[in-house]
Amino acid sequence: MIAQPYQLYVERRDTVRNMARFYALSIEPTLFGEVCLTRRWGxxxxxxxxxxxxxxxxxxxxxxxxxxxxxxxxRGYHAISREPANRASTLASCALGDATGTLALKKDARMASAE
Known part of the structure; x- marks a missing residue:
């Protein structure tokens, strides 16, 4: 059993040499209880x-x-995020908005029950 997921995606780009390469690694369990390190490149x-x-x-x-x-x-490979840079802040603001809305609804419900 794998304790935590391992995944990596890196790229190397050099426009002068017309080079645009990727390299991906992941560690996953097999159906037979072993562990597989998968390498993808190209x-x-x-x-x-x-x-x-x-x-x-x-x-x-x-x-x-x-x-x-x-x-x-x-060899010059760099980690590349596969998600947009602002996605985390967008998710955080949505979560805050939901939490604030939920708190407002609970407060309104308490006020209505007190009346």
């Missing part, structure tokens, strides 16, 4: 290639995950 916008490394223990998969991450960072 040109951005293309399907790319994939390879799965199977391990008996999560720790072994995490060690390879971190080693591959270090190698990609040395």
């Amino acid at each position: 040109r951005i916008g293309a399907r790319g290639q994939a390879k799965c490394h199977t391990f008996e223990r999560e720790e072994e998969a995490v060690q390879l995950f971190l080693g591959l991450l270090r190698g990609k960072r040395k």
Whole structure:
């Protein structure tokens, strides 16, 4: 069983060399109780290639995950967020708006029951 999900998506772009590459890593459980480190890579916008490394223990998969991450960072890959930058603030403001509205409704209900 995996203690926590591991996922990484990094890109390397160099317009001078016409380079636009992606590299993705994820650690997931298999149907047989093992752990699979899946690597996907290729040109951005293309399907790319994939390879799965199977391990008996999560720790072994995490060690390879971190080693591959270090190698990609040395080669100039950078983490890219797949969500819009302002999504977190939008979600936070929606949550605050919902909480404020709920509090106002509860306050109105208490006032109505007191009358």
